[in-house]
Amino acid sequence: MSAKVWLVGAGPGDPELMTLKAVRALNAAQVVMIDDLVNPAVLEHCPNAKVIPVGKRGGCRSTPQAFIHRLMLRYARQGYCVVRLKGGDPCIFGRGSEEADWLQAHGIEVELVNGITAGLAGATQCGIPLTLRGVARGVTLVTAHTQDDSSLNWRALAQSGTTLVIYMGVAKLEEVQQELLAGGLPAGTPVAMIENASLPQQRECRSDLAGMREAALAFELKAPAVMVIGEVAALGVKAAVDRQATA
Numbered sequence: 407m408s409a410k411v412w413l414v415g416a417g418p419g420d421p422e423l424m425t426l427k428a429v430r431a432l433n434a435a436q437v438v439m440i441d442d443l444v445n446p447a448v449l450e451h452c453p454n455a456k457v458i459p460v461g462k463r464g465g466c467r468s469t470p471q472a473f474i475h476r477l478m479l480r481y482a483r484q485g486y487c488v489v490r491l492k493g494g495d496p497c498i499f500g501r502g503s504e505e506a507d508w509l510q511a512h513g514i515e516v517e518l519v520n521g522i523t524a525g526l527a528g529a530t531q532c533g534i535p536l537t538l539r540g541v542a543r544g545v546t547l548v549t550a551h552t553q554d555d556s557s558l559n560w561r562a563l564a565q566s567g568t569t570l571v572i573y574m575g576v577a578k579l580e581e582v583q584q585e586l587l588a589g590g591l592p593a594g595t596p597v598a599m600i601e602n603a604s605l606p607q608q609r610e611c612r613s614d615l616a617g618m619r620e621a622a623l624a625f626e627l628k629a630p631a632v633m634v635i636g637e638v639a640a641l642g643v644k645a646a647v648d649r650q651a652t653a
């Protein structure tokens with residue numbers, strides 16, 4: 407592999423939910439810059455690489471984005487094969503495309519590698535089909551958190567008829583609930599909140615739109631978690647999930 411930057415999705419947490427292409431990129435990597443939602447267990451695929459943690463979890467001390475950009479550029483220009491490892495998919499609330507644009511504008515070759523995004527993983531791990539014939543004709547991925555505090559069109563979301571999957575919502579539960587109720591989503595709409603999806607410590611809390619805040623409080627729901635809102639959130643094909651590999 408020639409010197410370039412791979413922007414790689416590490417999936418939701420379970421190291422076995424990573425793609426073969428991600429594993430190949432890690433195998434070839436000399437420098438790996440890793441986000442803090444990535445399970446460090448995946449680093450077994452790059453035992454000789456220099457690993458640089460660049461976590462930016464909300465509320466924690468974070469590595470400024472500009473610094474991450476410059477670090478990737480510096481190593482790539484030195485001829486190293488760089489993997490930028492992100493949780494889930496690099497382009498779902500992951501700045502993958504911003505980083506790719508910036509690197510390409512600086513003459514660096516970039517390759518994006520898909521990962522399984524947390525919302526899809528969380529739902530499936532709980533046996534929730536995000537789409538279902540006759541029940542949910544689509545699914546909308548939404549972040550409750552914005553940097554510029556721009557507001558979402560909650561009313562349109564409430565009336566979209568699609569399953570909603572909310573990321574970064576733990577600190578915004580009240581807003582999500584109130585806006586969706588005000589937007590016309592029925593109070594009894596099922597809600598599933600899934601913490602640490604696909605990891606051995608995964609927990610799920612089922613409720614409905616009216617009760618989700620109290621339920622989350624009683625459950626002591628913590629980030630990282632995704633919320634699935636819609637009729638399908640009452641379902642649970644109890645799949646026999648094998649998390650032993652990560653236990």
Ligand code: SAH
Nearest residue numbers: 494495500523524573574602603630631632
């Ligand atoms: N690019 C990532 C999302 C990064 S934003 C992806 O595609 O999954 C961070 C948010 O993702 C968290 O606030 C949480 O809502 C969600 N998330 C990430 N990992 C998760 C996990 N294992 N379980 C539940 N939610 C998770």
